Amino acid sequence: xxxxxxxxxxxxxxxxxxxIEGVILAARHYxxxxxxxxxxxxxxxxxxxxxxxxxxxIEVVNATEVIGMHxxxxxxxxxxxxxxxxxxxxxxxxxxxxxxTAGNTGAAMATAKMVLGVLPGVDRPALAAVFPTxxxxxxxxxxxxxxxxxxxxxxxxxxxxxxxxxxxxxGVKRPSVGLLSIGEEESKGNELTRHAYALxxxxxxxxxxxxxxxxxxxxxxxxxxxxxxxGNVALKISEGIAExxxxxxxxxxxxxxxxxxxxxxxxxxxxxxxxxVDYSEYGGAPLLGLRGVAIVGHGSSxxxxxxxxxxxxxxxxxxxxxxxxxxxxxxxKTAVGxxxxxxx
Amino acid sequence: xxxxxxxxxxxxxxxxxxxIEGVILAARHYxxxxxxxxxxxxxxxxxxxxxxxxxxxIEVVNATEVIGMHxxxxxxxxxxxxxxxxxxxxxxxxxxxxxxTAGNTGAAMATAKMVLGVLPGVDRPALAAVFPTxxxxxxxxxxxxxxxxxxxxxxxxxxxxxxxxxxxxxGVKRPSVGLLSIGEEESKGNELTRHAYALxxxxxxxxxxxxxxxxxxxxxxxxxxxxxxxGNVALKISEGIAExxxxxxxxxxxxxxxxxxxxxxxxxxxxxxxxxVDYSEYGGAPLLGLRGVAIVGHGSSxxxxxxxxxxxxxxxxxxxxxxxxxxxxxxxKTAVGxxxxxxx
Numbered sequence: 128x129x130x131x132x133x134x135x136x137x138x139x140x141x142x143x144x145x146x147i148e149g150v151i152l153a154a155r156h157y158x159x160x161x162x163x164x165x166x167x168x169x170x171x172x173x174x175x176x177x178x179x180x181x182x183x184x185i186e187v188v189n190a191t192e193v194i195g196m197h198x199x200x201x202x203x204x205x206x207x208x209x210x211x212x213x214x215x216x217x218x219x220x221x222x223x224x225x226x227x228t229a230g231n232t233g234a235a236m237a238t239a240k241m242v243l244g245v246l247p248g249v250d251r252p253a254l255a256a257v258f259p260t261x262x263x264x265x266x267x268x269x270x271x272x273x274x275x276x277x278x279x280x281x282x283x284x285x286x287x288x289x290x291x292x293x294x295x296x297x298g299v300k301r302p303s304v305g306l307l308s309i310g311e312e313e314s315k316g317n318e319l320t321r322h323a324y325a326l327x328x329x330x331x332x333x334x335x336x337x338x339x340x341x342x343x344x345x346x347x348x349x350x351x352x353x354x355x356x357x358g359n360v361a362l363k364i365s366e367g368i369a370e371x372x373x374x375x376x377x378x379x380x381x382x383x384x385x386x387x388x389x390x391x392x393x394x395x396x397x398x399x400x401x402x403x404v405d406y407s408e409y410g411g412a413p414l415l416g417l418r419g420v421a422i423v424g425h426g427s428s429x430x431x432x433x434x435x436x437x438x439x440x441x442x443x444x445x446x447x448x449x450x451x452x453x454x455x456x457x458x459x460k461t462a463v464g465x466x467x468x469x470x471x
Numbered sequence: 472x473x474x475x476x477x478x479x480x481x482x483x484x485x486x487x488x489x490x491i492e493g494v495i496l497a498a499r500h501y502x503x504x505x506x507x508x509x510x511x512x513x514x515x516x517x518x519x520x521x522x523x524x525x526x527x528x529i530e531v532v533n534a535t536e537v538i539g540m541h542x543x544x545x546x547x548x549x550x551x552x553x554x555x556x557x558x559x560x561x562x563x564x565x566x567x568x569x570x571x572t573a574g575n576t577g578a579a580m581a582t583a584k585m586v587l588g589v590l591p592g593v594d595r596p597a598l599a600a601v602f603p604t605x606x607x608x609x610x611x612x613x614x615x616x617x618x619x620x621x622x623x624x625x626x627x628x629x630x631x632x633x634x635x636x637x638x639x640x641x642g643v644k645r646p647s648v649g650l651l652s653i654g655e656e657e658s659k660g661n662e663l664t665r666h667a668y669a670l671x672x673x674x675x676x677x678x679x680x681x682x683x684x685x686x687x688x689x690x691x692x693x694x695x696x697x698x699x700x701x702g703n704v705a706l707k708i709s710e711g712i713a714e715x716x717x718x719x720x721x722x723x724x725x726x727x728x729x730x731x732x733x734x735x736x737x738x739x740x741x742x743x744x745x746x747x748v749d750y751s752e753y754g755g756a757p758l759l760g761l762r763g764v765a766i767v768g769h770g771s772s773x774x775x776x777x778x779x780x781x782x783x784x785x786x787x788x789x790x791x792x793x794x795x796x797x798x799x800x801x802x803x804k805t806a807v808g809x810x811x812x813x814x815x
């Protein structure tokens with residue numbers, strides 16, 4: 128049977144263009160069926176501009192409301208016919224195997240918790256981010272924003288969920304797992320990380336101990352577990368510094384004729400470079416720990432990013448990531464639930 | 472009277488070469504006297520290779536021990552004749568107006584606390600880092616590693632100390648101050664930042680509210696206050712991503728003949744670019760809140776970085792930053808000391 132993925136047509140900053148182009152690519156390349164969720168009439172007329180779309184298994188599912196990027200949390204409850212809610216309901220009811228949105232991450236997490244619910248054994252679902260590294264492979268960081276004021280057992284669960292995700296999506300048998308801290312020794316870090324360290328080292332994963340901020344991009348570690356506040360700061364710094372670097376480099380390259388010529392000659396290299404550091408290749412951030420597959424892309428997603436997010440949703444669904452998470456959390460229960468903890 | 476700055480000759484990764492070249496530059500350009508601290512014989516024979524050094528006011532002060540980059544904390548107490556301790560004693564005794572080292576930051580902070588002591592009104596001294604931004608000006612972040620598990624009143628004090636430092640060193644009358652968090656609204660963040668927000672907004676500084684990771688490099692804010700764990704992670708991510716970008720860009724530029732030619736033509740632009748993002752221009756990280764001036768440079772400091780760190784030490788000493796911190800903390804006491812706080 129063909130895998131069915133539901134896609135929020137109205138999530139990205141330039142919606143629905145990237146979504147429509149992205150699902151056409153995905154339907155063509157991955158042999159799956161798409162349920163495109165959004166205002167029916169608008170989507171039908173947009174799809175009509177793409178003659179090839181008619182031959183592809185793309186269906187429109189009507190949803191009349193959109194939760195904007197900057198809307199308050201209550202919109203999740205008041206907008207009963209939002210693309211997020213309608214799309215996630217399709218997963219809940221078994222009509223789709225996974226859901227993709229490039230919209231408001233916080234609203235996606237809240238709606239997913241409400242509609243899908245949380246897997247047994249998971250205390251708090253998490254958002255994972257995929258980073259490119261200079262070693263040419265990806266690393267992932269969990270959690271990057273869904274959970275602030277985490278407890279050590281939450282971070283231990285993030286480590287397990289991230290490890291399973293990495294193993295499944297990147298096909299690495301025994302990915303390395305690190306705890307984000309400020310020094311390599313076990314004693315380094317803050318109270319939270321020292322307690323989390325003690326729990327993670329008892330898990331049946333390839334734990335390499337504390338890792339530092341610089342290890343995010345050097346490929347030393349595959350899976351980085353951290354509290355959601357620190358993870359979100361890390362994610363946004365990375366976006367900020369990437370923008371600042373591009374800007375400063377362009378400014379410098381404008382300064383002389385020679386360097387302008389140089390820039391033109393090296394343009395292909397810049398495009399390659401941008402592609403290597405472009406996380407749209409990695410297909411968005413998965414929400415882990417839910418009873419269903421949900422992938423959140425960046426608001427600035429282009430068609431390629433949407434296509435890759437659909438691929439990741441398909442892989443997540445077909446490989447049964449969620450039942451693995453459920454099983455392995457039950458197996459590790461003694462470790463992750465060990466003791467109670469309150470900050471002193 | 473000539474300002475005297477003590478410089479650790481043995482701190483940097485390639486010590487004492489960058490230190491010796493750096494103090495020669497500093498003594499020549501800034502009209503100050505240098506006390507170069509380290510093994511006397513070695514330093515004298517190295518200085519002999521620089522004929523111009525004889526005419527400059529550079530004196531060697533003997534110190535026979537060095538605390539390495541990866542030494543444990545106890546070295547601070549056991550190595551009684553370390554360059555750090557001897558150099559900071561010169562400040563304590565009034566023989567130098569400030570101290571510069573490119574050595575072990577943790578050891579420098581611990582030794583400085585022990586030798587110099589803490590200013591009245593300061594609960595915890597802090598380490599500030601200076602970042603370049605795409606707006607062409609610097610921003611600073613306090614704390615970046617000296618304090619984990621900060622309390623809200625610590626972060627409020629970091630904001631005051633950072634603001635005074637920025638005002639003094641960068642000559643900005645009313646620098647903007649932000650609190651590092653994960654969303655702009657007052658309600659966003661974790662328990663610690665929400666409590667710190669309430670304190671900082673009562674301070675007599677230009678508080679612009681929460682800022683996010685991406686604002687580190689866009690020049691939106693001059694002074695960023697945060698807990699030392701988050702600040703240290705942020706600092707190390709920045710170093711890591713800068714290295715990864717350079718590496719990936721070089722790799723991409725190797726790929727075709729055209730882009731190699733392009734690289735050669737644009738090389739001057741790359742050098743300019745590197746200089747703009749090179750924090751050696753900004754002169755190292757000050758330790759704030761101590762009874763004396765101490766500046767910590769990066770282990771990879773070159774002569775230029777040492778020279779600039781000496782300049783910053785001189786400016787800090789001559790402008791009386793520490794008495795300003797003492798006065799303004801006393802003035803803001805009601806705000807920064809407001810209430811007690813325990814994480815719930």
